[in-house]
Amino acid sequence: MSAVNPAIEHLHEPHHDAPPRGITRWLYATNHKDIGVMYLVFGVLMFFVGGLLAELIRSELLTPTMRVLSPEAYNQVITIHGLVMVFAAVMPITTGFANYLIPLMIGAPDMALPRLNNWGFWLLPAAAILLVLPWGLKLLGIGTGTIDTGWTMYAPLSIQAGPGADFAFVAVLLLGLSSTMASINILVTIAQQRAPGMSWLKLPVFVWSWVVTALLLIAVFPALMAGCVMQIADRHFGTHFFSAAGGGDPVLWEHIFWFFGHPEVYILLLPTTGILPHILATFARKPMYGYKAQVYSFVAIGVMSIIVWAHHMFTSGLPAGVEIYFMLSTMAISIPVAVLFFCWFGTIWRGSMTFETPMLFALGYIVLFGIGGLTGLVLSDAAADQQYHNTYFLVAHFHYALFGGPIMGIFAGLYYYLPKMTGRMYSETLGRWHFWLTLIAFNVVFMPQFLLGIAGMPRRIPDYALQFAPLNMVSSIGAFLLGATQLLFLYNLARTVFGTAGAPASARVWEGSSGLEFTLPSPPPFHTFSTPPVIE
Amino acid sequence: MSTIGYFLRGGDDMSGEKILQLGLLGMAGTVGLAGPAAARAFYNFQTPVTPIGRDVLFIHDLFLIIIAILFLIGTGALLYSVFAHSRRRRAHAATFTQPVGRKQWLWASTPFVALLIIDYLILGIPALHSIWALADTADAQMTVQVTAHQWHWQYQYPAYGIGFSSDLSTPQQQIDNQAPKNPHFLLQVDHPLVLPTHEKIRLMLASSDVIHAFWVPAFGIKQDVVPGYLRKTWVQIDKPGVYRGQCAELCGVGHAFMPIVVRAVSPAQFQQWVTQERAREAAVAATASATYSETQLLAQGRHVFQTLCAACHQLNGLGLPGAFPPIAAGHPFAASAPMIAALRARGFYRQGEIVEGPVVNHIRIVLHGIPGTPMPAFAAQLSAADIAAVITYERNDFGNHTGDVIEPAQVAALEDGH
Numbered sequence: 001m002s003a004v005n006p007a008i009e010h011l012h013e014p015h016h017d018a019p020p021r022g023i024t025r026w027l028y029a030t031n032h033k034d035i036g037v038m039y040l041v042f043g044v045l046m047f048f049v050g051g052l053l054a055e056l057i058r059s060e061l062l063t064p065t066m067r068v069l070s071p072e073a074y075n076q077v078i079t080i081h082g083l084v085m086v087f088a089a090v091m092p093i094t095t096g097f098a099n100y101l102i103p104l105m106i107g108a109p110d111m112a113l114p115r116l117n118n119w120g121f122w123l124l125p126a127a128a129i130l131l132v133l134p135w136g137l138k139l140l141g142i143g144t145g146t147i148d149t150g151w152t153m154y155a156p157l158s159i160q161a162g163p164g165a166d167f168a169f170v171a172v173l174l175l176g177l178s179s180t181m182a183s184i185n186i187l188v189t190i191a192q193q194r195a196p197g198m199s200w201l202k203l204p205v206f207v208w209s210w211v212v213t214a215l216l217l218i219a220v221f222p223a224l225m226a227g228c229v230m231q232i233a234d235r236h237f238g239t240h241f242f243s244a245a246g247g248g249d250p251v252l253w254e255h256i257f258w259f260f261g262h263p264e265v266y267i268l269l270l271p272t273t274g275i276l277p278h279i280l281a282t283f284a285r286k287p288m289y290g291y292k293a294q295v296y297s298f299v300a301i302g303v304m305s306i307i308v309w310a311h312h313m314f315t316s317g318l319p320a321g322v323e324i325y326f327m328l329s330t331m332a333i334s335i336p337v338a339v340l341f342f343c344w345f346g347t348i349w350r351g352s353m354t355f356e357t358p359m360l361f362a363l364g365y366i367v368l369f370g371i372g373g374l375t376g377l378v379l380s381d382a383a384a385d386q387q388y389h390n391t392y393f394l395v396a397h398f399h400y401a402l403f404g405g406p407i408m409g410i411f412a413g414l415y416y417y418l419p420k421m422t423g424r425m426y427s428e429t430l431g432r433w434h435f436w437l438t439l440i441a442f443n444v445v446f447m448p449q450f451l452l453g454i455a456g457m458p459r460r461i462p463d464y465a466l467q468f469a470p471l472n473m474v475s476s477i478g479a480f481l482l483g484a485t486q487l488l489f490l491y492n493l494a495r496t497v498f499g500t501a502g503a504p505a506s507a508r509v510w511e512g513s514s515g516l517e518f519t520l521p522s523p524p525p526f527h528t529f530s531t532p533p534v535i536e
Numbered sequence: 537m538s539t540i541g542y543f544l545r546g547g548d549d550m551s552g553e554k555i556l557q558l559g560l561l562g563m564a565g566t567v568g569l570a571g572p573a574a575a576r577a578f579y580n581f582q583t584p585v586t587p588i589g590r591d592v593l594f595i596h597d598l599f600l601i602i603i604a605i606l607f608l609i610g611t612g613a614l615l616y617s618v619f620a621h622s623r624r625r626r627a628h629a630a631t632f633t634q635p636v637g638r639k640q641w642l643w644a645s646t647p648f649v650a651l652l653i654i655d656y657l658i659l660g661i662p663a664l665h666s667i668w669a670l671a672d673t674a675d676a677q678m679t680v681q682v683t684a685h686q687w688h689w690q691y692q693y694p695a696y697g698i699g700f701s702s703d704l705s706t707p708q709q710q711i712d713n714q715a716p717k718n719p720h721f722l723l724q725v726d727h728p729l730v731l732p733t734h735e736k737i738r739l740m741l742a743s744s745d746v747i748h749a750f751w752v753p754a755f756g757i758k759q760d761v762v763p764g765y766l767r768k769t770w771v772q773i774d775k776p777g778v779y780r781g782q783c784a785e786l787c788g789v790g791h792a793f794m795p796i797v798v799r800a801v802s803p804a805q806f807q808q809w810v811t812q813e814r815a816r817e818a819a820v821a822a823t824a825s826a827t828y829s830e831t832q833l834l835a836q837g838r839h840v841f842q843t844l845c846a847a848c849h850q851l852n853g854l855g856l857p858g859a860f861p862p863i864a865a866g867h868p869f870a871a872s873a874p875m876i877a878a879l880r881a882r883g884f885y886r887q888g889e890i891v892e893g894p895v896v897n898h899i900r901i902v903l904h905g906i907p908g909t910p911m912p913a914f915a916a917q918l919s920a921a922d923i924a925a926v927i928t929y930e931r932n933d934f935g936n937h938t939g940d941v942i943e944p945a946q947v948a949a950l951e952d953g954h
Contacts, residue, residue: 064721065713071789072859141870144858150786156763157746157788160910162858162872244764250747251762284621286629293634315749315784316760317767320671327663331655338651342644345613350630352623363614370610374603381659383588383666384595386758387581390749390784454581454596456753458784461792463711465723 019526027122030114031526035121036100037421040414042124043093047407048490049132050089051483053081058445058479061472065463074462075148076164080131082151083168086268087175088128090406094271095182097413098210100421102186104517104524105204107195107533112188120181123174130171134164150460152261155242155253159234166235169228176225183214195516197535201295204515205288208295209274212302216263216270219306224260227253251316258309266305268402270298272409273340276362278515279416280344283359284351285512290343297336297343304333314385323382330380337373341366356510357431361412364439368404372397375450390460393453396446403442411438411489418493419509423523424502430492437485444478582754585775585800589756591666598662602654670757673770676738680731684741684748684761684783686910687790687847690917691729698813701917702727703843704793708851711793723780726843728797730813732806733773741767745912746788752781752796760785773800788910789859790847823921824948830928830941837929840922845930848910853934860910861885864934865892875909882906895940898927899950915951920944 019025019034029035056077059068069077099117103110111117134146144162147153158165190203190211203211231253233239240246242253273294281288288294310318310326318326344366353359375397379385388394411434419425448471457468464472496502505522520528584590620626635644681692681699692699705726709715718724731737741750743763750769751758759769773779781796801809828836842851845863849855853863861869861879869890870876879885882901883893902923905913914923921944931938 064717065711067713070856071792072856075786075789075791138858141857144871148789154747154786157786160746160788244762248764250764284629285623287631287633289633291633315758317762317765320667323667324664327667328656328660331660334651334655335648338648341610342647345610345617346632348617348621350626350632351617351621352626352629353618353621354623355618363618366614367611370607374606377603377655377659378596378599381595381599381663383663383670384592384599386670387592387596387753387756389758390751456582456781458751458782460786461782463722463792466717466719466721 028118029121030110030118032099032103032111032114032117033421033524033526035111035117036096036098038121039092039096039099039124042121042128043089043091043096044490044493046084046088046092046128047090048486049128050081050084051486053077053084055479055483057081058476060462061464062476063473064466064469069462071462072148073145075150075460076135076146078460079147079150079168083131083147083171084128085402086151086264087172088124088131090268090402090410091175091179092124093410094213094268094406095179097206097271097275097417098182098186101417101517102189102207102210103193104520104528105207105515106190106193106198107516107529107535108189108193109527109530109532110193111185112192113185116181116185120178120185123178123181127171127174127178130167130174134162134167152257153231153253154257155231155234155248155250156244158231158253159243166232169232172228173225176221176228179217179221183217186210186214187218195529195532195535201292202535205277205291205294206271206274209270209298212298213267213270216267216302216305220260220263223256227256227260230256251313254313254316255310258312259306262309262312263302263305265398265401266301268406270301272365272406272413273298275409275413275416276344276365277347279358279362279412280347282416282510282512282514283356283362284348284353286347286351288343289346289349290339293339294343297339300336301333304329304336308333311380311382311385314382315389327380327382331377334373334377334380341370341373354511356415357426357428357435358412358416360432360435361408361415364435365405365408365412368400368408368439368442370404372399372401372404376401388453390458391453392449392457392459395459396449396453399446399449403446408438411435414493416510418496419502419505420517420522420524422497422502423505423521424496424500425505426492426496426502430488430495434485434488434492437488438482441478441482441485445475445482446478448472448475448478581756582779584754584756585773585777585779586755586757586771588666588670588771589754591662591669592756595659595662595666599659602658606654670769673738673768675736676770677735678732679738679740680729682729682739682741682750682761684743684745684750684787684794685912685917686745686788687783687794688844688917689725689729689750689794689796691727693810696810696814698810698817700727700813700817702729702797704795705843706793708842708846712851720780722793723782723795723797725795725797728778728799730799730801730806730809731771731773732803733776733800735803736770736772738768738770741769747785748787748794749784750781750796751784752779752798754779754781755798758784773798776800776802776805793847820919820921823919824944826921827943827945828921828925830932833925833928833941834932836922837925837927838933840918840926841929844914844918845926853930862890862934863930863936865890865936875906878906878909892931892936892938895927895931895942895946896950898931899923899942899947902927903947903951920947920951923947 026038056069060066060074134143137143138145146164147161147168149158149161190207230241234241234243240248242248242250244250277288277294308326308330311330314323379388379397415426415431452468452471457464507521508518509522516533581593581596584593635641679694681694683690688701688703690701702725705724706718706722707715710717710721741759741761743761745763748761749758750761755771757769759767761767777800779798783791783794848860849863854867855862858871867890868888876885882897884890903915905911924942924944924947927942931940
């Protein structure tokens with residue numbers, strides 16, 4: 001498998017034990033750590049782009065008739081906020097973790113397909129540019145701006161939309177190609193490059209989370225890509241897949257989109273549920289609880305996530321029997337997710353805990369994602385969902401699930417692995433400020449949105465009735481604080497990466513850490529595990 | 537040791553750990569107790585007035601209690617662990633990694649059994665009840681046809697042969713912050729949907745363009761209106777009153793501006809209203825053969841324009857670059873090739889500018905819309921008199937001085953044929 005003849009390996013080593021210099025290091029990168037870092041940098045950058053769009057949204061909603069944005073621009077901003085956060089921020093960051101960590105965790109010298117890895121990454125900036133380019137063109141007087149249909153791109157609104165929609169559909173095609181390449185690479189690496197003795201059930205939980213994530217991506221992204229091609233054909237080539245005027249079916253697009261879209265939620269979530277137990281175990285100084293239970297839960301969540309999509313369509317007018325099936329199957333997902341929660345509690349239970357920044361974010365994850373999960377319980381109710389669907393209740397729910405989960409998990413993971421990647425400690429004080437302000441501000445933003453939804457405020461409206469004014473103002477002020485807080489994070493990150501202020505990190509970094517990645521120096525050399533380690 | 541005393545002494549040795557403990561305690565307090573309690577007390581669903589609405593409120597209340605309990609148990613366990621299992625209190629961590637022995641396995645499986653019961657029995661049974669109730673649109677005493685347009689609703693009562701469109705009546709000035717806002721800002725219409733109480737009413741929903749969603753919170757229903765389908769749902773309103781809702785599926789730039797207002801009245805009053813409405817519609821039909829003065833037409837035209845047209849073409853008639861053409865002639869306009877071609881073919885576009893085209897084409901555009909562009913057909917929702925008025929207004933305001941006066945008869949003549 002990966003038993004490379006040490007003599008041959010030795011012959012090659014002198015040629016590239018140091019990274020090439022200059023821009024070509026990044027353009028031609030095939031080293032998994034370089035590509036991982038590029039994914040992380042790109043993702044964090046786009047997180048701030050998406051965040052800026054969120055601030056625009058909340059500025060518009062500060063009072064009932066702000067005119068920060070016109071209704072046209074507002075619809076474009078909410079659409080790009082969603083697309084950027086999902087495809088250009090969270091997914092690249094979790095893929096970055098995968099690229100950087102999986103070879104280190106399984107004792108492989110690199111990813112199995114390094115050139116594919118390079119290609120997969122470089123498609124991303126192209127896709128991101130396509131998403132926002134129509135705004136640039138509009139400034140030059142060309143076109144009407146970007147896609148304005150919401151990130152769900154429902155037909156036939158999408159067919160009516162301006163040329164920005166074409167840019168978005170092509171961007172999604174590129175993103176799909178990129179994700180599919182990355183997923184194939186990750187699966188091949190895990191299947192083929194494991195160090196001797198690293199059996200499947202010895203793989204770290206993070207690696208397992210990516211096995212399921214990659215399988216999901218390969219299973220569902222092609223459906224969305226096919227759908228995007230059909231949308232483009234409807235818009236330009238006279239077909240009528242989704243246009244009722246020509247005998248097509250708008251609900252078909254909803255099925256295609258959510259067949260991808262629901263597993264996508266778990267694609268965003270699973271990698272961070274993989275990082276979380278490592279962090280909890282490290283700072284509880286205790287072995288992980290329920291390893292096998294977590295692995296089986298990942299698999300169960302992955303399989304179930306493919307068969308529950310239409311719970312996003314309970315108001316579309318599906319027959320009662322279909323709604324009941326999707327309700328019951330959706331409820332079943334609560335079981336494997338609850339198993340994960342149980343294992344997280346089991347991991348810290350009777351440990352000897354300290355509360356460094358990664359641990360704070362991990363605990364915050366449990367609380368906030370818990371709220372997202374619990375409110376999901378009632379959304380699965382096909383009848384009650386009529387009252388919650390497309391209201392701010394739903395908006396709050398999925399932000400608790402996707403910020404409370406993946407983004408809190410990403411912060412936890414970044415603080416946890418930053419000393420390993422850079423060889424320097426970040427500022428613990430700044431990290432704690434970042435955590436506490438994020439936790440408070442996040443709840444100030446989204447707790448009022450639950451109440452707004454219950455009171456009857458629909459989502460995706462730039463102006464709203466007067467009874468929604470006070471809570472919207474609270475939510476917006478929270479959003480400004482939440483946004484400003486992330487600048488602390490950016491400063492802490494820059495200070496650690498570029499500065500010399502941080503204390504040097506040891507190989508183990510944390511007192512309680514374990515795993516192959518912590519047997520290497522911090523930062524790890526350019527090439528690692530050229531001779532595979534042997535697992536007991 | 538007294539943790540509370542620790543916090544009370546405060547300051548001098550507050551480590552990160554103590555801040556965490558204090559913070560989690562505060563969060564559990566506010567989120568776990570105050571959150572749902574406040575939601576229940578101040579921000580519940582609007583008081584339901586239909587059987588489905590009451591079902592959903594019951595589920596919602598039940599669910600709030602259940603998730604509050606689950607959240608408190610979860611956060612309580614987390615808090616306890618953060619307090620009791622910190623390094624300060626336990627120098628040595630335990631090493632267990634799974635339940636050991638039958639008793640521990642039993643304990644470990646209780647949360648999942650409880651969750652199954654919550655999912656499939658406590659929440660599942662009421663859910664099934666309301667799904668079936670919602671799906672049962674049989675035995676309705678009356679059917680109302682609801683048609684969604686970008687961006688207003690149209691209601692028809694087939695049994696009575698009446699129908700009308702229902703537009704946002706909040707003046708554009710209030711939306712543009714140039715006038716004080718009405719208490720029902722953005723939730724008021726010119727013609728509300730009038731329904732009798734205590735009768736089961738079937739709503740048949742259709743869309744003329746994109747997906748919309750019909751949502752009135754007090755009725756507990758939200759039904760997507762999908763082009764190409766006839767969707768149905770039902771209401772049975774117990775209490776007379778005015779109920780307000782709005783479109784709940786993103787349908788373009790006017791999505792926030794197509795509210796639904798329902799006036800529920802007793803069956804006897806409903807019959808009276810039907811008589812009045814028939815008379816009103818007869819009067820409107822009579823206007824098609826009436827003749828009006830230019831002043832009358834301009835006044836009515838301004839009203840129609842500000843209600844229906846200004847959302848896209850703007851109050852000042854200058855439209856929006858790239859999307860909606862100006863009404864004011866002589867202004868440059870650039871947009872997609874199909875839209876420019878359509879405008880040019882109808883004589884409204886020359887050399888990069890909007891120009892005043894022939895009256896006949898103007899009438900046809902308003903009557904039938906421009907296929908392939910956002911311009912909708914107004915034949916079904918505006919009377920011939922209103923169309924005559926708005927076209928007269930458009931051709932004599934915004935700096936246009938054609939002097940054309942269009943009478944309803946000219947519109948009526950073009951109404952049936954193209």
